[in-house]
Amino acid sequence: xxxxxxxxxxxxxxxxxxxxMSFNSKTISVSGWGNDNNPxxxxxxxxxxxxxxxxxxxxxxxxxxxxxxxxxxxFCDPYDCVSNLGLGYNTSFKLPIGNSGPLxxxxxxxxxxxxxxxxxxxxxxxxxxxxDTVTLMAKGWATGLNNVKKQNEVTFFPNPAKDVITLKxxxxxxxxxTVYNILxxxxxxxxxxxxxxxxxxxxxEKGLYFIRFSDNGNVISKSFTKAE
Numbered sequence: 001x002x003x004x005x006x007x008x009x010x011x012x013x014x015x016x017x018x019x020x021m022s023f024n025s026k027t028i029s030v031s032g033w034g035n036d037n038n039p040x041x042x043x044x045x046x047x048x049x050x051x052x053x054x055x056x057x058x059x060x061x062x063x064x065x066x067x068x069x070x071x072x073x074x075f076c077d078p079y080d081c082v083s084n085l086g087l088g089y090n091t092s093f094k095l096p097i098g099n100s101g102p103l104x105x106x107x108x109x110x111x112x113x114x115x116x117x118x119x120x121x122x123x124x125x126x127x128x129x130x131x132d133t134v135t136l137m138a139k140g141w142a143t144g145l146n147n148v149k150k151q152n153e154v155t156f157f158p159n160p161a162k163d164v165i166t167l168k169x170x171x172x173x174x175x176x177x178t179v180y181n182i183l184x185x186x187x188x189x190x191x192x193x194x195x196x197x198x199x200x201x202x203x204x205e206k207g208l209y210f211i212r213f214s215d216n217g218n219v220i221s222k223s224f225t226k227a228e
Contacts, residue, residue, distance in 0.1 A: 020049060020050060020055075020124070020129035020130065020132070021046055021047065021048055021049060021050070021058065021122060021124075021129075021132060022046070022047045022049055023044050023045065023046055023047070023103075023132070023134060024044060024045040024047075024184075025044050025045075025134075026044065026132070026133070026134050026135065027134070027135045027137070028042040028043065028044055028105075028134070028135070028136055028137065029042070029137040029138070029139075030042050030107070030137070030138050030139070031138065031139035031140070031141065032109075032138075032139075032140065032141070032221070039074070039106035039107055039108045040106070040107040040108075040109065040138040040139075040140065041104060041105070041106050041107075041210070041221070042104070042105040042106075042107070042136040042137070042138065043102060043103070043104050043105075043182070043183070043184045044102070044103045044134050044136075044184075045100050045101070045102055045103070045183050045184065046058075046078070046095065046100065046101055046102075046103055046122065047099070047100040048095045048096065048097050048098065048099055048100075049097075049098075050097050050124070050128070050129070051097065052097065052128070053097060054126055054128070055097060055124045055126065055128055055129070056094055056095060056096050056097060057092055057093075057094055057095075057124070057125035057126070058077075058092060058093055058094075058095055058122055058123070058124060058125060059090060059091070059092045059122070059123050059124075059125050060077060060090065060091065060092070060093070060103075060120055060121065060122045060123075061088070061089065061090035061091075061120070061121050062075075062085060062086070062087055062088060062089045062090070062118060062119070062120055062121075063087075063119050063120070063121045063133070064087070064117065064118065064119035065085075065086055065087035065118055065119075066116065066117045066118070067107070067114075067116035067117075067118065068109070068112050068113075068114030068115070068116060068140075069112070070109075070110050070112040071107060071108060071109050071110060071112060071114070071116060071140075072084055072107075072108040072110065073085050073086075073105065073106070073107055073108075073116070073118055074105070074106040074108070075103075075104070075105050075106070075120070076102065076103070076104040076105075076106075077091075077093040077101070077103060078093055078095055078101025078102060078103075079093045079094060079101075080093060081104075092125055100183070102182045102183050102184075103120070103134060104182065105118060105120075105136040107136075107138035107140070109138070109140030112140065113140050113141055114139075114140055115137070115138070115139050115140075116137065116138045116139075116140075117135065117136070117137045118135075118136045118137075119133050119134070119135050119136075120133060120134050120135075120136070121133050122134070153169060153170060154167075154168075154169045154220055154222060155167075155168045155169075156168065156199075156211065156222065156224065159224045159225060160224070160225035160226065160227040161201060161224060161225075161226065161227060162201075162202070162226070162227045162228070163200070163201065163202040164198055164199065164200055164201065164202070165198075165199045165201055165224060166196060166197070166198055166199070167192060167196065167197045167198075167199060167211065168195060168196050169192060169195070169215075169220075170195050171192065171193065171194070171195075171215060173193070174191050174192070174193040175191070175192045175193070175213050175214075175215055176189060176190075176191060176192075176213060177189065177190050177191070177192045177197070177199075177211060177212075177213040178211075178212050178213065179199070179201075179204075179209055179210070179211055179212075180209065180210045180212065181204075181207065181208075181209055181210075182207060182208050182209070182210075187204060187209070188201070188204070192213065199211075201226055204226045205226065206226055206227065206228050207225070207226055208223060208224075208225055208226075209223065209224055209225075209226060210222070210223050210224075211223075211224065
């Protein structure tokens, strides 16, 4: 009987040890022009797979920080956003068991070309299970005047918006425009042509979204907020 109890306890311990956080992607890489009308945004989704309510608090810290001089790095966990970060920064957030949330890193290259890599360590605050890391990378290209002009030409209003957004961008061809939520999931797509397109967002939930499209190799990304 003692042997049986020992085996059951061992199986439970091993099962508990393997239950930890997971990510839809642990290495995220983005690139874009050096102009900072919008940052170069990396996005991962963390899921708390632990069966223990004691594992609802997660710590994160920057353990590797290599960005060009003049760049800025901001980071958002599922409950807070912090700006202008550097090596060694650490804090924590609450993520109830069974829930998922976004980990969003924004690189502002401020018209300085170069490459950046930031590694973030995540671990349960109570020390249970092994820690894990996500790696966020960004490449900023030297900005040409034409690319700055194109970014500046993209406008949409109102922002925040409740039901409809009007996108204005002059083009001579049809462009596929995609809307993503903060978790990186595609929630809507439309075709933009001529100068103006009306986008119905009444069916979207309240929160932050990203509009992205590509025109002649120039990737354009802008964010908007869906109001109640």
